[in-house]
Amino acid sequence: MPRPTTKAELIVAANDQWAKMWRLLDSIPGGAQSVVFRFNNDPMLRKSHGEVMSLIESLTDEELFEKQHFSWTGTTNIGSYCISVTASHYDWAMRKIKLHRKTVT
Numbered sequence: 001m002p003r004p005t006t007k008a009e010l011i012v013a014a015n016d017q018w019a020k021m022w023r024l025l026d027s028i029p030g031g032a033q034s035v036v037f038r039f040n041n042d043p044m045l046r047k048s049h050g051e052v053m054s055l056i057e058s059l060t061d062e063e064l065f066e067k068q069h070f071s072w073t074g075t076t077n078i079g080s081y082c083i084s085v086t087a088s089h090y091d092w093a094m095r096k097i098k099l100h101r102k103t104v105t
Contacts, residue, residue: 014086024097
């Protein structure tokens with residue numbers, strides 16, 4: 001999947017990776033999930049994802065992808081941070097889940 005460059009692409013990528021990650025988690029037997037994934041607090045994870053998506057949706061394309069639009073982002077744009085905490089992070093989590101799934105199935 002190419003790196004998002006618009007708000008619409010970022011929202012699609014984040015939600016697609018989120019859904020893929022949950023399908024992977026759901027493919028692991030329940031007992032194996034709760035033993036290894038002690039951090040897997042569904043309500044907290046879902047709330048966090050929702051809050052991040054609300055923040056992304058509240059910003060314009062310019063606010064998300066214009067470099068130095070916000071001075072505190074330094075030489076990058078806030079969209080890069082949003083990609084890192086959504087789609088890229090979910091991709092990392094899926095790699096970890098796949099490794100775990102191999103050990104329990």
